[in-house]
Amino acid sequence: xxxxxxxINFKSSEKNRIQNSLTVSNIMISSVVSDxxxxxxxxxxxxxxxxxxxxxxDVSSMLHASMQDKAETITKSINGNLxxxxxxxxxxxxxxxxxxxxxxxxIERVVLGLAQLYLPQIEIILSLPSIKxxxxxxxxxxxxxxxxxxxxxxNIYAPGQDSLRKTMKVPERRNRSKCHELAxxxxxx
Numbered sequence: 632x633x634x635x636x637x638x639i640n641f642k643s644s645e646k647n648r649i650q651n652s653l654t655v656s657n658i659m660i661s662s663v664v665s666d667x668x669x670x671x672x673x674x675x676x677x678x679x680x681x682x683x684x685x686x687x688x689d690v691s692s693m694l695h696a697s698m699q700d701k702a703e704t705i706t707k708s709i710n711g712n713l714x715x716x717x718x719x720x721x722x723x724x725x726x727x728x729x730x731x732x733x734x735x736x737x738i739e740r741v742v743l744g745l746a747q748l749y750l751p752q753i754e755i756i757l758s759l760p761s762i763k764x765x766x767x768x769x770x771x772x773x774x775x776x777x778x779x780x781x782x783x784x785x786n787i788y789a790p791g792q793d794s795l796r797k798t799m800k801v802p803e804r805r806n807r808s809k810c811h812e813l814a815x816x817x818x819x820x
Contacts, residue, residue, distance in 0.1 A: 635738045638731050645728040649676075652721045657711030663704050671695045675709060680718055680725075686710070 650667060653660065653676075660675065661667045674693040682688070690709070691702040698705070713721075746753070 632738075632742060635735055635742075638735050638738070642728060642731045642735070645724045645731065648724045649721055649728070652713075652717045652724070653711075656713040656717050658713060659708045659711070660705060663701055663708045664698070669695075671698055675705070676721075676725075679709065679713060680722060683713060683715075683718060 646668060650661060653667070658679070660672055664672050666672060671694045675690055678685070678688060678693065690705050691699060694702055694705070
């Protein structure tokens with residue numbers, strides 16, 4: 632999960648680069664919307680990148696229903712001047728950003744697949760009274776996020792990932808409980 636943490640840091644860096652390009656270009660969509668990288672905002676940003684000469688496009692068709700009342704303000708906020716070098720930089724950053732999101736999803740899928748081996752132990756743990764509250768307070772590190780997601784949604788990933796455990800060379804020790812082995816696997820990834 633250390634790799635996942637690094638990927639999240641890379642993703643944040645790409646977001647900052649994109650936001651910097653928008654600011655330099657005087658496209659201040661971030662001052663109007665709550666999430667510059669939300670679905671509606673990204674539709675607008677992609678439209679600006681794909682159609683740099685289209686200055687008078689209708690943003691209301693790209694907005695979520697809850698944002699329709701902000702259409703006029705958003706239109707005013709995107710009246711900047713996106714230069715070709717800034718647009719090229721943003722395209723590269725957006726492409727990298729999307730690839731990083733895919734890699735994060737892949738790494739979570741692998742870790743949660745490994746956790747599938749321990750489903751019986753996880754079910755026993757979850758059967759204890761108020762164990763979810765205790766686990767939530769204990770599992771606060773970034774390394775534990777994927778495991779916690781698996782505890783909440785155990786049916787997302789298919790079982791049968793024995794080959795992954797062998798590939799990672801996890802020693803099978805009789806004195807190590809399954810939960811400890813899960814912690815060992817997640818810390819080594």
